[in-house]
Amino acid sequence: RGLDGQRLERQAYHSERWDWPLPLPYPAAIRCQDLVFLSAHLPMGPSGEVLSQQGLNEQTRTVMDNTGHTLAAFDLTLNHMVKQTSFFFGRADRxxxxxxxxxxxxxxSEPAGASTGVPMPALAMEDTMVTVDTIAMT
Structure with a gap:
């Protein structure tokens, strides 16, 4: 909270980059004071379609591009990331x-923030191979 007791927050919505296949009330990101929390970013194209023809690495690149775009709404870059969790379709294989x-x-750029990779047997949206949550700091 700010000095006046009010919540200091600003939101960005996915519609600035892509449309969800169904309406959801959640923002793509929310800024509270010096922290920006990004919701799960998916390998989605501009029409809200999962780019299913892509493999894990290409989907990860798309997710990172979408993440960078959302951070730009707060005048931040991927280098402002302090924590990232990647959930990816795959075996628990090193x-x-x-x-x-x-x-x-x-x-x-080095040094990067903390990062965790979590292999999952399945993800929420069909054909999705990766989803990434990010916390950034101004």
Missing amino acids: NDIVTNQTLRSSFY
Whole structure:
């Protein structure tokens, strides 16, 4: 809260980058004081379609591009990331985790923020291979 006791927040919505296939009341991101919390970003194109023809690495690139675009609404870049969690379709295999982590890390300058990769047997939207939550700091 601010000095006056009011919530200091600003929101950005996914519609600035893509349309969801169904209406949802959640913002793509919300800023509270110096922190910006991004909701799950998916490998979606401008019409809200999951880019299913892409493999894990290409979907991850799309997610990172969408994440960067959302951060730009707050005058931030991917280098402002302090924590990121990537949920990806894959086995609990070291190679899957390392491959995804290496790709996501390529979007940041060193030192990057904290990062966690979580392999999942399935994700919420059909054909989605990765979803990423991000926390950034101004």
